[in-house]
Amino acid sequence: MSVLPILIWPDPRLSQVCVPVGAEDLSGLITDMFETMYDAPGRGLAAPQVGVLKRVFVMDCGWKDGEMMPLACIDPEIIEASEEVAVGPEGCLSIPDAPAEVARPAWVVLRWTGLDGAVQQRRLDGFEAKCALHELDHLDGKVIFDRISTEDRARIEGAYLEARQ
Structure with a gap:
């Protein structure tokens, strides 16, 4: 593990x-991704964030509150999403210190393959839905800057890039 x-x-x-x-078989990668996510410390991490361009992400929305709920998703897909939208702040381990207000469906039904090779499906609500959608965006080459208005992006991205210099 590393x-x-x-x-x-x-x-x-x-x-x-x-x-x-x-x-x-991605068991080694997924183990390393969980270790990386917990070390960061984050609640989700997608493979492209560690330079692996494969459709896999890990998440654990409860660990910071004391309840471990690790979830490894291979080839995930959204099969249903609410029309109700929730707007809230999102941070990203790949864009440190630049949170943005992002609108997402309030709930989704996620289908994925687990490490055991079995197809799984579950409804995710609230923060779990937001986290899964954020990680899915990474698998599609999108970041939080791609989910906000042009004006907000210019402001947040500009401040982020200036702070990184």
Whole structure:
């Protein structure tokens, strides 16, 4: 097990669409991704954030509150989403110290393949839905800057890039 380096935006790999995994064994990568996420400390981490352009992410929305709820999602997809939208702040391990107000569906039904190869499906509500959608965006080459208005993006991105210099 090892902590992997997290790519920092605007690394071009964060803008690439990831390829499906299929039946490939990713247990080592997923173990390292969980270790990296907990070390960061974050609640979600997508493979492209550690330079692996495959459709996999890990998340644990409860660990910071004392309840471990690790979830590893291989080839995830949203099969249903609420029309109700929730707007709230989102941070990103690849864009440190630059949170943005992002609108997301209030709940989603996520389907994915687990480490055991079994297809799973679950409804995610609230923060869990937001986290899964954020990580799915990474698999599609999107970051939080791609989910906000042009004006907000210019302001937040500009301040972020200036602070990184």
